[in-house]
Amino acid sequence: MKKKSLPIVCAAFLIIAMTIQFIVSYRHEKADLMRQMxxxxxxxxxxxxxxxxxxxxxxxxxxxxxxxxxxxxxxxCALLQTVLYDYPDLYCCYLTFLPECSPNPGQWCSPTAFRVTADSVIAYDAKDCIPYKQRDWYTGALKNEKNEGHWSLPYKDGTHEDLVFTYSQQVYDEQDQLVAIAGADYTLAWTARLLEEVKPYDDAVCQLFSTDGTLIVGSGDATKVRDRIMFEKTLSPTDMRLVISVPKSHIRRSITGISLITLTVLLSGILILGLLLRHIKQEQDAFTRVETANKLMEKEMQIAHDIQMGILKGNSLKAQGERAELQLDARLIPMREVGGDLYDYYLEADKLWFIIGDVSGKGVPAAMFMSAAVNLFRAARGRAHSPRQIMEEMNAVLSENNPSMTFVTAFIGCLHISTGELIYCNAGHCAPLIYSPVTRNPSPVTLTPNIPIGYDGLFQFTEQRAHLNPDDTLVLYTDGITEARNEQRTMLGMKRWADIVERGQWNVDSLLNDVQAFMGEAEQADDVTLMTIHLTKNA
Amino acid sequence: MITITFETLPEKTCVRLSGELDIAATTNQVDELQQVLNIADKALLIDCSELEYISSAGLRFFMQLKKESQAKGGSIRIAHLNEDVSDIFRMSGFHNLFTIE
Known part of the structure; x- marks a missing residue:
């Protein structure tokens, strides 16, 4: 499963990289856009x-x-009219004399021109029709320094339905004496139109504020300040502030470059990752199903192992004959959970009947054949009079219907405990060794191979005899021992096996330890079975 | 691992087995071994001069081959067994079942 997580990690890494790329390019573009704005x-x-x-x-x-x-x-008045013609956007202009400097001293005099329609202008002396001293443009301009203009707040001037605002400044005579205030008016409607004209984006709002922060005129609603990006500038020398704002969404709408491509790729990446994850999930599910099946199989194999081990007799027997004592030890180590090796034994009066065998092949098929073989051996108990008879009976049954050509090599013996007389019949099995403490030389029993059982049901086996002296040991084994290989793939072979037997004699554990020592770290390649039968004199 | 080569002669087919005929070979090289079983109707000379090792699983293959051969009317002769393999044939009684030269 580790392999499968690699593409996820890669994809995730890619997506993270693209996200960073997206953020970076988005910021970059935003900064660009802000500069442009x-x-x-x-x-x-x-x-x-x-x-x-x-x-x-x-x-x-x-x-x-x-x-x-x-x-x-x-x-x-006529001159003022020409001014309005020169400045077609102006609504009104006037020259208001201070009363003390008026052409009619002590009287208000204010020649005024204002626009009636777009191309019609009238001019007259407004005299005292206007409360000059209440007008900001008048009082404000008076308070100012020389040559310093004054921008008024919007006010109602009485001649126009709309509010107007005024720019006014002081006027001096030849003697540099302050004599009058000159003013020019714009209507707010016109200003609003102007703001509309200058606004740089359709979704922008332009607002004009006076020095004290009062909104003079605006081209739209910009009350939700938090959602807007504001650009503010004082209109020097007027002291008014022009604020232009755009909604923040303007940024999102305007960003169309690399970041948008990245975003598209990013989204497709996430989609692909999603599909990938789904695919992996499906594979994982399949894997889990297989794993479950495997576990079930493992469990069944464990049960099969237990059954097979249950079929085998206990691995140790002591028996007392009239003149001798017998010690039998056996071990079966299957290569897999179940194997094709077999051994069995039983005592009948003074006689020990035993079998060791090896079914060709491994695993379940061999194990099934093995259990059939063991059961056939046991079935002969009580009525068999010779190993040969048992061998031939087993052979006849196992050969009957054997399409897989599975066969068993087997060695069946009958040991008379009191006399040490051994009668045996071989079916292609490797020759057991007899170890005598006198000669100290394990030697194979004389053997007629005959043929393995399971192939020719009519085969006539030959039976042989040998003799065990007190303190002799009969060592029976399967080829899993002599053909065990070490890491260099060298086989144990008969010579080394004989040496091991000489050292370990009837001690099964010691013998198997020595075989394991030879194998080193090499894996067991075959089922291993070992049975030792040791005779001692009665004390 | 077993390597099998075939040589068709006028009167017989020579099958040369090289390497080890063990459980691994009989499990993993079923197809190659089946090629031998497929021509069991012929007169086969199994040349074992390069056969280094045979296990009980390998012997079972010979058993199958013999059965096929008998069923299809072919014949089998085994030649040039080395000492180790010959021992195994002898000990397992297989020399009683085959014509060994």
Whole structure:
């Protein structure tokens, strides 16, 4: 499963990398966009300032008229009319004399021109029709320094339905004496239109604020400040502030470059990862099913192992004969859970009947054949009179229907405990060794191989005889021992096996330890079975 | 691991077995061994000069081969067994079942 997590890790890594890439490029683009917006805002503010600077110029012009022409009220009215023609966006302009400097001393005099329609202008002396001293443009301009203009707040001037606001400045005579205030008005509606014209984006809102923070005019609603990006600039020299704002969503809508491509790739990446994970999940499920099946199989094999080990007799027997004592030890170590090796024995009066065998092949098929063989051997108990008879009976049954050509090599013996006389019949099994403490040389019993059982049911086996002296040991084994290999793949062989037997004699554990020592770390390649039968004199 | 080579002569087919015929070979090389079983109707000379080792699983293959051969009317002769393999044939009684040269 480790292998499968690799693509997930890679994909996740890729997605993280792309997410970082997305964030970086998004920020980069956003910064770019902000710079671009800053620039546009500045342009808009300049445009606006340029437009309203007309008022400043207009009042300058009026002041100049006065100084240059120094003419009467009627002429001034005509001149003011020309100013409105020159500045078509102006609504109104006037020159209001301080009463003490008025052409009619002590009287208010204020030549005024204002726009009636787009191309119709009228001019007259407003005299005392206007409460000058209550007007911010008048009082404010008076308070100012020389040459310092004054921007009024919007107010109702009585001639126009809309609010107006005024730029006003002081006017001096030749003696540099303050004589009048010149003013020029814009309507708020016109200003609002102007703001609309200069706004850099369709979703932008432009607002004009006075010095004290009062909203003079705005082109839209910008009350949700938190959702908006604000650009603010003081319109020097007016002291008014122009605030242009765009909704934050404007940024999202405007970002179309690399980050959008990255986002697309990112989303497809996540989709692919999702599909991948689903695929892996399905594979995992399949794996789990197989694993469950394997576990079940393992459990069944364990049960089979237990059954097979149950079929085998206990691994140790002591028996007392009239003149001798017998010690039998046996071990079976299957290569897999179950194996094809077999051994069995039983006592009948003074006789020990025993069998050791090896079914060709491994695993379950061999184990099934093995259990049949053991049962056939046991079935002969009580009525068999010779190993040969048992061998032939087993052979006849096992050969009857054996399509897989499985066969058993077996050695069946009958040991008379009191006399040490051994009668045996061999079916292709490897020759047991007899170890005598006198000769100290394990030697194989003389053997007629005959043929393995399970193949030719009519085969006539030969029977042989040998003799065990007191203290002799008969060592029976399967080829799993002599053909055991070490890490260099060298086989144990008869010579080394005989040496081991000489050292260990009838001690089964010691013999098997020596075989294991020879094998080292090499894996067991075959079932291993060992049975020793040791005879001692009665004490 | 067993390597099998075939040589068709006018009067017989020579099957040369090289390597080890053990449980691993009989389990993992079923297809190759089946090729030998497929021509069991012929007169086969099994050349074992390069057969280094045979286990009981390998012997079972010979058993199967003999059965096939008898069923299909072929014949089997085994030749050039080395000493170790010959011992195994002898000890297991297989020399009683085959014609060994």
């Amino acid at each position: 800053d620039y546009k805002m500045e342009l808009a503010q300049k445009d606006f300032l340029f437009e309203i600077y007309d008022m400043h110029e207009a009042t300058d012009e009026i002041a100049q008229f006065f100084t240059e022409f120094n003419t009467g009220t009627e002429d001034l």
